[in-house]
Amino acid sequence: MKFSENSGKKRDIASKLRECSSVAITCHLRPDGDCIGSALGLMLSLRKLGKKADIYNMDPTPCFLKKLPHAHEIKIGGIPEDYDCVVFMETSAAERSGQDPDGVFTIHIDHHRTSEEFAHINWIEPHRSSVGEMVFELLMEYGFPMDKDVATCLYAAIFSDTGGFRFSNTSALSLKYASLLVQAGANPAHVSRIILESHRKEEIFLLQKMLSTLRFHTSGKIASVFLLKEFLEELHLEIHDVETETVMNILRSVEEVEIAMIFKEIEKGFRVSLRSKGKADVGLLAEAFGGGGHHQAAGFNLDLPADEALEKVYEKIEEMFPWVKKQG
Numbered sequence: 001m002k003f004s005e006n007s008g009k010k011r012d013i014a015s016k017l018r019e020c021s022s023v024a025i026t027c028h029l030r031p032d033g034d035c036i037g038s039a040l041g042l043m044l045s046l047r048k049l050g051k052k053a054d055i056y057n058m059d060p061t062p063c064f065l066k067k068l069p070h071a072h073e074i075k076i077g078g079i080p081e082d083y084d085c086v087v088f089m090e091t092s093a094a095e096r097s098g099q100d101p102d103g104v105f106t107i108h109i110d111h112h113r114t115s116e117e118f119a120h121i122n123w124i125e126p127h128r129s130s131v132g133e134m135v136f137e138l139l140m141e142y143g144f145p146m147d148k149d150v151a152t153c154l155y156a157a158i159f160s161d162t163g164g165f166r167f168s169n170t171s172a173l174s175l176k177y178a179s180l181l182v183q184a185g186a187n188p189a190h191v192s193r194i195i196l197e198s199h200r201k202e203e204i205f206l207l208q209k210m211l212s213t214l215r216f217h218t219s220g221k222i223a224s225v226f227l228l229k230e231f232l233e234e235l236h237l238e239i240h241d242v243e244t245e246t247v248m249n250i251l252r253s254v255e256e257v258e259i260a261m262i263f264k265e266i267e268k269g270f271r272v273s274l275r276s277k278g279k280a281d282v283g284l285l286a287e288a289f290g291g292g293g294h295h296q297a298a299g300f301n302l303d304l305p306a307d308e309a310l311e312k313v314y315e316k317i318e319e320m321f322p323w324v325k326k327q328g
């Protein structure tokens, strides 16, 4: 392996974690499979070393992810003051965790390119598929304990961010680590079932409602749906509790589609989630609207009525990626 500045950071994180007797881990707001799986994997490995390790998130765990080992132990709320160290799991900025720990040693592990170096140690590698991949490497290289549960959580993290090893961020390394995690006890069919096949019936009705708003850009290269508050109310669902990757995958499944978008109605306007098949860098698009993310997955907020919001995003996409206007 090539020596880099990051090897030093990884080593510093490993020795800091070994030295601490209690570690709190926190995920970004609206946590996803990658940060939840990575946080759980790290927590369980540290507990096997005899340390006190817990996860404190400000937002609840999405329903389907509660099936991951020990996910029901994730605490919702602020981090108590008595931990020796706090690990921020892909939070980009300290605020994106909703936590504000004072006077404690902090570690930030991230693969967002818009990440800020706000912690005492910041290990940021934007080319990585997932933080799951990074946490696994850290545990493996520095001899931290691994078992079936740790492996399951980390495999689920990599699986989530690579869309089940289908997205453009799927690399030889992510597949190699996935293989090692399976050797360590992760069951691919079990994890697929948790991530892809644990919907409630209401979520399929929600999918039906979202698809009723389906629109394509004139070129057919951009597909979008709306997730309105009224849909959630009618189905007695909470926004933080619904999984929206399935609808993204349906939009992506259209051959000519390069960019898939969901406009989720929020307090003020919409939260726009973006996915790219690889040709468009949607991270750049999100940054243009004050948001952030990766080449293939990103998001931002837009305070405009539905039609205007869609128009505005179309306009920006045409300006940034002129090829989108061409048919075929």
Ligand SMILES: [Mn+2]
Binding pocket: 034, 035, 090, 111, 129, 130, 131, 161
């Ligand atoms: Mn991630």
